[in-house]
Amino acid sequence: MTEAFKSISRFAMRLTVLFTILLTDDKSSLAQQESRWQMDEDGGIIWHIDKRVPHEDHLEMSGEHLSVIVDYGVNAENAFMLSRTIIWPMLRKHPNKTRDHLKRTFNWDPLTYIYVNGAKLTGEKVKTISLNGLFVCNSVFANNISCKRTFFPSVDKPVYLEAYELTNHSNQSVFIEIPAYESTFTTDPEVGIEGKYIFSEKLKGPGSKHLQPGETIHFTASFQAARTNDNPLTFDTENERLRRMQLVKQWHNQLQLETPNEVLNRTFAFAKVRASESIYRTKGGLMHGPGGGEYYAAVWANDQAEYIAPFFPFLGYASGNEASLNAYRHFARFMNSDFDPLPSSITSQGDTFWRGVGDRGDAAMVAYGATRFALALGNKTKAEELWPLIEWCLEYCRRKLNEDGVVASDTDELENRFPSGKANLSTSALYYDALISAGFLAKALSKSASQIKAYHNQAGKLRKAIEGYFGAKVEGYDTYRYYEDNDVLRAWICLPLTVDIFDRKKGTIEALFSPRLWTADGLATEAGKETFWDRSTLYALRGVFAAGEKEKALKYLTYYSNRRLLGEHVPYAVEAYPEGNQRHLSAESGLYCRIYTEGLLGIRPTGLRSFTISPYLPTTWNKMALRKIHAFENLFDIELKREKNQIRVSIVKNGVQTFSKLITEGKPLNINL
Structure with missing residues (x-):
């Protein structure tokens, strides 16, 4: 590399950071x-x-x-x-x-x-x-x-x-x-x-x-x-x-994000490292662990089963896929005919477990993650292995439906740190998504038509129940209450957007980015409180992209990425504050990557070799790509290119374009590999 090129490169990097800082004049929501x-x-x-x-x-x-x-x-x-x-x-x-x-x-x-x-x-x-x-x-x-x-x-x-x-x-x-x-x-x-x-x-x-x-x-x-x-x-x-360094290079070389915004590309590359390195070789097999000085050689229904596992098939990291499969195997040990709840975590290399706050909606978390993981992994034998666990978790949730048709649970993943009532939006949203994915997986595994129809019908009823039970005007916003009698905005109102429920997207997005919820570090867990957990911000950014609000989502994503990569506490997504002093828990980095796979690109697995893509291309971008995707037992690139008022979606394998089609932005496109 010549010295002149180095100077140009350094200048371009500084400009990228400058534009990141100045990308908005919305001083009330995005502090410089x-x-x-x-x-x-x-x-x-x-x-x-x-x-x-x-x-x-x-x-x-x-x-x-x-x-x-x-x-x-x-x-x-x-x-x-x-x-x-x-x-x-x-x-x-x-x-x-x-x-x-x-x-x-x-x-x-x-x-x-x-x-x-x-x-x-x-x-x-x-x-x-x-x-x-x-x-x-x-x-x-x-x-x-x-x-x-x-x-x-x-x-x-x-x-x-x-x-x-x-x-x-x-x-x-x-x-x-x-x-x-x-x-x-x-x-x-x-x-x-x-x-x-x-x-x-x-x-x-x-x-x-x-x-x-x-x-x-x-x-x-x-x-x-x-x-x-x-x-x-x-x-x-x-x-x-x-x-x-060879291992870091391997992570960098797989699942490469290419956008005109180098801050996003670099944050994505760093997130792959933190998401992948926190895997421990235990006597219970490879186990992905959150970290933070506290959580190792153990798996959680949220961090491992829900957050990180659906990401690893896209990265194609063999140890990540194995650790995810092991996590589901550990949870499968606790299936029972009485439908007593799953543990929240399986600890100490698999020797012990924790269910200290009762049912957090853990079965919904496991079903949500396992269905998406099995579909994206694309391996029929392993999907068949996971199917009994998925069926059990879905049946558990069905049995927990209350008289209003939503899922009851003792608490949620925040484990009573904040109120969640007797039924919370998070558990029902995850169960809804799991039913949708289970229908796709059941078809891929040649299950009965009656079972597939049952999951479809249950999902339809649950969606109506979610609207009826949780849909509400909260603090003046037409959005969701997190639980019955909840009258204060909560960060998890973003969850319906991540499972393709857009009925209240306008009011929900306005509430998420209002001064009541948005802070310098992303979403406050509850309006008016200093506590924040990055996981809700990362879910929200994914959901806002999926809802089609690409310009607003990009603005806040760029701000967040710059803060986490180049700010005062770097270089990864964090767990929470003040609890844990913003520890670099690993699964949150997986959630960051899913903003792009499921939010910006809108990838939804629909079979062991198929998916839908509903992409959005920000107006300042003429193209973007996600390269070296390993999901569905294939290796391929997705390229997006703006052509007038449409987007050309191309699939490239081994440098050869195998599929190309012009679509209306955000319109689902079926891809069969």
Whole structure:
């Protein structure tokens, strides 16, 4: 790449961010924001340290055997601040409930052990911090030594690694001392399920040597944990780094979003990483976990079954598909003839479960996700395996219909944090969508015509019941009440839009983006409260696109994406605030990607090899594409191109156009692969 091209590229990236910030003059709903981070030329993001310090942030990275939350920052003197909290999900403790895993925080700084010409490193000034699957910090010290720190988890070993590079920038040789160091800790054997656990922090390097001008020296800090009878762990730090980057590259190369808005493309690419990395190799099989320092080696009816599983077939990540299938298998263990409710989560590698707040509408969540997953995966054998679970969940929901025809449940996925009445909009909307998808899947699996008709009829009745029970004027908006007697706007009024119920779309969209619900961080859970959960914002953006309000949806999506990718807390979608301090829970990143697959493109699986597409192309875009889609046991691209007042939809396989048709924007088009 020439220097001229690099300069043009950097200028284009800055313009993209500028237009993101200035894309609206709606000051009441979209506050202007200044980006701390910039998009980097390598596909990542970079923070050039300026006068806006001190600043602190945190992010999570995961491998198959651990997860690490890196708390980092730059202080007022421009020096680096660092703490890491490491979780080993499979090293279980008594009583072996959800959070009973080995977890330790390390504040140790390996650089304090380094001497240059007999003196410690001093006067650090951080220059840049960059993120792209790795965490990289570049600093300079007053000793004329620069330092590059690179942090990452091993892909498949219970070790977190930090690679350090020190370079001599003086004009004379310096003598550097890098000692061998190890500190080992042993846990209480009475606490561990498998006795005592041993974890350690190690410093490994070349020892002491003269470092010539311009020469670089490398050393490694590692953090690992094991059972007493585990084989000694051996690894090569550079090989582990390369394997991590190969996996990140694999995620980047699959399911590529191409739009004229680089902020959206880059946020989508980052979301694929966080959505995919949080998968743990447990004795109960691969299990996708939310993360956040708390939720690992376990599956939830919302995070795994509802949010993330329907996305993985599109990405084509084999471990994601396997983990999703395992999640449904774990829930299937709890089917019963008495139709007692499913657990809300199956924890501790599958050994325990949690149903602490009763029925959250978990069967509706599982049925919704399993039907969409099975259809998009496109594998008939696996769909047949999931069918009994789907049938059971649908029947459970049918038996929970109240006298008004909507589904009763004890609470919803927010688990009594906010009121949800005896029947909530979320559970009934998910059940409705599951009935629609179950009809398609039943046909694909050659089930009886009477069963298919029954699901169709049940869906029709439920849709009317949703309107009759939940449809209401709330705070002046013609939208939905979340539960009976609810008279305050709630974020989850967006859910009907995501399941193709558009009867009240105008009032609902006005309410969602009103000052009562929209905040600087997306939707407030309840109007007038500071609490927000990204999941409702991500559902809403998907639903507003699906409802055809493409310009409004794009405006708010661009604002949200810029804030999450380049703002003060980066680079992923978050769980909530104030609870959890905006943890980077993994499944929310899957919801971000579904804004494009199901919202902007309007993809709805209708068979094991078929789907409908109802695309919208924002007026400022002449084209867009979603490439390397792996769903329906096919590999293909979808291309959209504006032609006068219509959109040309093309399907491309192996570089060859196999289907092309002009359609009216938003009109469903049937695609059979």
